Amino acid sequence: MPELPEVEVTRRKIAPLLVGRTIAEVRTTRNSYFFLTPPGRLRRRLEGRRVEALERAGKYLLARLDSGERLLLHLGMTGQLFGTGVASVRLLSAGRGGSLSPEAQVPSFRPDVHTHLCLGFADGGPEVLFRDVRKFGKVQLLGPDERSPRLARLGVDALGVNGKALFAAARERATAIKTLLLDQSVLAGVGNIYADEALFAAGLRPTRPARRVDLIECRRLAVALRRVLRRSIATGGSSISDYIQPDGEDGGYQDERRVYQRTGEPCRRCGARIVRTLIGQRSTHYCPRCQR
């Protein structure tokens, strides 16, 4: 599922297909709650606009347009951005194995029923496709001065977290430390995978009440978060359920997981069996010996 590293990898790979190009045609599926801005309005406002930059805020992507408007994209759980025809050779090299579902092993570089937004460009080159099987993703066009509550709510970008600020937020909370990490108004970009992995790296049990995590531990956690996120970006993100890179490549970070979805397997550090529990309806994985 796309979290900060997957969104950042997507941003880097899709930016060359967007920035500097002029949108000539917008095709969408029928209106649904996927569209925070209705398809008709998207079409009218986007056609003729040039994309000036593609930025990331937490798990959101923001395409800045020459009109001053911004196109907000969220990949949700199963969202994918692709360019048509890009790296299509990779499609032929099937059978690499891995943890991807068959569905995800054949990325759609052509629109299918799950492709909700297609952007065609004036230069006639590759189109940009936004595909999302579960439709938890979002598309919204923001006016030049429109303030987005979704963006306004975001806390510090997780790549820039520091221990002191984390400690300040943690000491006020009665909830589990993991819940704090997943709170986008505190840390923007962390999801279930990297919350579990960072807590393992910091040696902290996810169920610990946040207010009982001291400053030293918060510093350790901040370092762990930054390191885990950076490493994942460097390896192309985690291809665990549906995520693959815009060019069809698997990410590499799923092979570096220490705890996430390793229930019952031996801890790579101490050999104890990884435990699974639930925190706030979310599956949570940790090593009962390494994490206190």
Next chain:
DNA sequence: AGACTAACCTGAAAGC
């Protein structure tokens, strides 16, 4: 206000 829960959605996997 913080904490908790339901709802949105679809496909894979497990259960029977």
Next chain:
DNA sequence: TGCTTTCAGGTTAGTC
């Protein structure tokens, strides 16, 4: 074999 149930989870909105 085939049908049914469970599970996955980011975010918002609603309740207490």
